[in-house]
Amino acid sequence: MRIEPLLTPERVVVLTDATERDDVLRGLARVAASGLPDRTEDELFKALIEREKRYPTSTPEGVAFPHAMLDGVEETVLVAAAVRPAVDFRPGEHPAVDLAFAMIGSASEPFQHVQLLARLARVCRGVGALDKFRQASDAETLHAALIDEDRAHG
Numbered sequence: 363m364r365i366e367p368l369l370t371p372e373r374v375v376v377l378t379d380a381t382e383r384d385d386v387l388r389g390l391a392r393v394a395a396s397g398l399p400d401r402t403e404d405e406l407f408k409a410l411i412e413r414e415k416r417y418p419t420s421t422p423e424g425v426a427f428p429h430a431m432l433d434g435v436e437e438t439v440l441v442a443a444a445v446r447p448a449v450d451f452r453p454g455e456h457p458a459v460d461l462a463f464a465m466i467g468s469a470s471e472p473f474q475h476v477q478l479l480a481r482l483a484r485v486c487r488g489v490g491a492l493d494k495f496r497q498a499s500d501a502e503t504l505h506a507a508l509i510d511e512d513r514a515h516g
Contacts, residue, residue: 390464420451
C-alpha cells in the first residue's frame, strides 16, 4: 500500500500552536474531518484520544502515529503534520514528537489499516527521511518530501 494516493496536499499541515498532545490530536482531527464529511472533528478527536489512552503511539524517534478504526468509514484518511515546537506524547519515555501521522480507517478493514501503518514506518525509516521531513519549511515542502520518500520505496 502506498501513501501517495491517500496523502493529498490539503492533508499535510504544520502545527505551530500545539503545546500538548491533545492539541496535536485536535489539529489532526480537524484536518481529517475535512476528508470525512459524515464525521465531526470532535468524534475523530475522541477516537484518537481513546486510542492514545490504550497505548501511546509515539516512537523513540520523535514520531507519532495516532490512529483509529471506525464503523462506517469508507475510505481511509491520512494526515501528516510537522509539529513546531515538538510536543511530549509520552513524557519521560520518548522524545517530544515533531512529526505526526494520523490515520482514520474502516473498522471492517483492519488489515488495510495495518498495511498503512507498516508503510508509514517503512517510509520514515528510509535513510535520512526523518531529517528531510523535519527540514521541510512548510506544508507543501513536507508533502513533496513524503511523496518522494514513498516513491523511493516502490
